[in-house]
Amino acid sequence: xxxxxxxxxxxxxxxxxxxxxxxxxxxxxxxxxxxxxxxxxxxxxxxxxxxxxxxxxxxxxxxxxxxxxxxxxxxxxxxxxxxxxxxxxxxxxxxxxxxxxxxxxxxxxxxxxxxxxxxxxxxxxxxxxxxxxxxxxxxxxxxxxxxxxxxxxxxxxxxxxxxxxxxxxxxxxxxxxxxxxxxxxxxxxxxxxxxxxxxxxxxxxxxxxxxxxxxxxxxxxxxxxxxxxxxxxxxxxxxxxxxxxxxxxxxxxxxxxxxxxxxxxxxxxxxxxxxxxxxxxxxxxxxxxxxxxxx
Amino acid sequence: xxxxxxxxxxxxxxxxxxxxxxxxxxxxxxxxxxxxxxxxxxxxxxxxxxxxxxxxxxxxxxxxxxxxxxxxxxxxxxxxxxxxxxxxxxxxxxxxxxxxxxxxxxxxxxxxxxxxxxxxxxxxxxxxxxxxxxxxxxxxxxxxxxxxxxxxxxxxxxxxxxxxxxxxxxxxxxxxxxxxxxxxxxxxxxxxxxxxxxxxxxxxxxxxxxxxxxxxxxxxxxxxxxxxxxxxxxxxxxxxxxxxxxxxxxxxxxxxxxxx
Numbered sequence: 001x002x003x004x005x006x007x008x009x010x011x012x013x014x015x016x017x018x019x020x021x022x023x024x025x026x027x028x029x030x031x032x033x034x035x036x037x038x039x040x041x042x043x044x045x046x047x048x049x050x051x052x053x054x055x056x057x058x059x060x061x062x063x064x065x066x067x068x069x070x071x072x073x074x075x076x077x078x079x080x081x082x083x084x085x086x087x088x089x090x091x092x093x094x095x096x097x098x099x100x101x102x103x104x105x106x107x108x109x110x111x112x113x114x115x116x117x118x119x120x121x122x123x124x125x126x127x128x129x130x131x132x133x134x135x136x137x138x139x140x141x142x143x144x145x146x147x148x149x150x151x152x153x154x155x156x157x158x159x160x161x162x163x164x165x166x167x168x169x170x171x172x173x174x175x176x177x178x179x180x181x182x183x184x185x186x187x188x189x190x191x192x193x194x195x196x197x198x199x200x201x202x203x204x205x206x207x208x209x210x211x212x213x214x215x216x217x218x219x220x221x222x223x224x225x226x227x228x229x230x231x232x233x234x235x236x237x238x239x240x241x242x243x244x245x246x247x248x249x250x251x252x253x254x255x256x257x258x259x260x261x262x263x264x265x266x267x268x269x270x271x272x273x274x275x276x277x278x279x280x281x282x283x284x285x286x287x288x289x290x291x292x293x294x295x
Numbered sequence: 296x297x298x299x300x301x302x303x304x305x306x307x308x309x310x311x312x313x314x315x316x317x318x319x320x321x322x323x324x325x326x327x328x329x330x331x332x333x334x335x336x337x338x339x340x341x342x343x344x345x346x347x348x349x350x351x352x353x354x355x356x357x358x359x360x361x362x363x364x365x366x367x368x369x370x371x372x373x374x375x376x377x378x379x380x381x382x383x384x385x386x387x388x389x390x391x392x393x394x395x396x397x398x399x400x401x402x403x404x405x406x407x408x409x410x411x412x413x414x415x416x417x418x419x420x421x422x423x424x425x426x427x428x429x430x431x432x433x434x435x436x437x438x439x440x441x442x443x444x445x446x447x448x449x450x451x452x453x454x455x456x457x458x459x460x461x462x463x464x465x466x467x468x469x470x471x472x473x474x475x476x477x478x479x480x481x482x483x484x485x486x487x488x489x490x491x492x493x494x495x496x497x498x499x500x501x502x503x504x505x506x507x508x509x510x511x512x513x514x515x516x517x518x519x520x521x522x523x524x525x526x527x528x529x530x531x532x533x534x535x536x537x538x539x540x541x542x543x544x545x546x547x548x549x550x551x552x553x554x555x
Contacts, residue, residue, distance in 0.1 A: 007416070035544070072431060075390075
């Protein structure tokens with residue numbers, strides 16, 4: 001039996017599952033918004049605005065979930081400051097320490113971009129300079145997008161840098177999480193943006209992007225299971241069934257087929273696909289976190 | 296600077312009396328399980344079951360019997376934090392609550408810990424857990440307060456058979472090697488030391504004399520540091536982000552006229 005099976009679970013349960021999912025949405029929506037602002041057309045700007053408007057509230061909820069999950073929530077700031085000396089508390093080799101700072105940095109950029117979206121999309125206003133195409137806005141979008149990627153993926157690295165079964169037996173969880181974060185965020189933007197038909201061009205691009213990312217997610221999950229080798233047999237139970245049916249079947253393959261059939265990203269089948277991707281992304285976190293917790 | 300201190304536990308002389316568990320609980324004022332309304336495990340004389348936030352010592356009862364119970368033996372082992380020279384808990388702790396002391400032991404500062412529980416997942420031996428009274432992660436301190444006062448830890452002081460030995464690591468290793476030699480000469484060929492040399496996490500400052508494979512005692516055969524996965528895992532995440540980024544740029548840059 002591998003040495004990871006002689007350890008104890010850290011009691012990371014539903015609050016952490018929700019955090020992993022919402023952190024992926026926050027980071028992913030910001031990255032998408034930045035991508036659209038930087039590489040999309042002027043007509044796509046409302047779609048980017050939607051992404052920024054999701055990212056900041058989502059990351060605020062993430063912070064609350066993490067604080068509530070602590071054994072001593074009033075000491076949450078010990079993650080950032082040394083409680084005796086008030087000096088910064090930072091360990092580059094501890095993903096949780098790095099993650100706490102990453103969350104703070106991302107929140108800063110998400111806040112700036114959120115402020116930029118308040119009121120009408122008038123490029124003449126001062127707050128609009130926090131968004132591309134202004135130089136300041138471009139810098140904010142690039143740094144915020146990178147920190148969004150970090151937020152979406154570090155949770156997978158955090159799980160790997162432990163000694164727990166499954167989590168520490170593969171190095172691909174960060175990869176799977178960042179790809180899933182992209183697929184769930186695209187699905188959310190497709191779903192919320194589909195009411196506005198004038199966004200059809202951007203929505204079509206998003207739909208193409210979703211198809212490509214879902215294929216990448218499927219390949220990542222196959223690689224994840226392969227990387228576990230003979231250990232993958234620990235999923236020969238209800239968790240494995242949930243992974244196969246809920247995450248891969250309903251969350252990736254069915255949405256892929258629906259997207260390929262949908263005539264437009266605003267079609268009902270495309271909306272159903274988006275909902276399924278969101279459900280699949282959530283179930284992925286459920287399986288990864290709770291299947292190891294139950295060992 | 297004092298010499299590195301620790302425990303050498305000779306499991307062959309443990310009689311399962313649990314004096315160490317009681318002494319540890321008393322000295323460290325650890326609460327009873329479930330307010331004193333503990334239940335029997337039902338399949339063993341071991342009702343402590345495992346190390347956790349309120350059990351910093353745990354006497355394991357390993358019952359090895361043949362199917363017809365004509366042959367059998369009891370292995371007993373007083374388990375505790377290994378105070379690893381390269382400690383996984385200390386490595387992942389994001390608050391700096393876990394420190395290495397002047398005695399080369401590993402201690403969780405309860406006034407700094409915020410109960411994030413990363414150390415529980417990082418410990419290769421499943422030693423740490425939350426103490427429900429403090430809401431923080433706790434484990435054996437190797438009686439840091441007693442050592443500071445020049446006293447022996449409560450558990451080894453209470454051990455009636457000297458199964459638990461306390462001292463400098465140098466002295467303990469010599470004592471342990473002599474004992475292995477004595478047992479081997481007496482015909483107990485299975486005797487060996489677990490965690491005494493530096494190959495295992497730089498050395499365990501609480502090491503054991505065992506007479507069966509580590510797994511029989513619930514010990515990992517090959518414990519590792521959590522950080523072994525840090526670089527490859529980060530690299531794969533970056534590759535994932537890069538792939539997503541490239542796919543995104545392609546999706547938004549290759550658009551026909553009707554996509555305007």
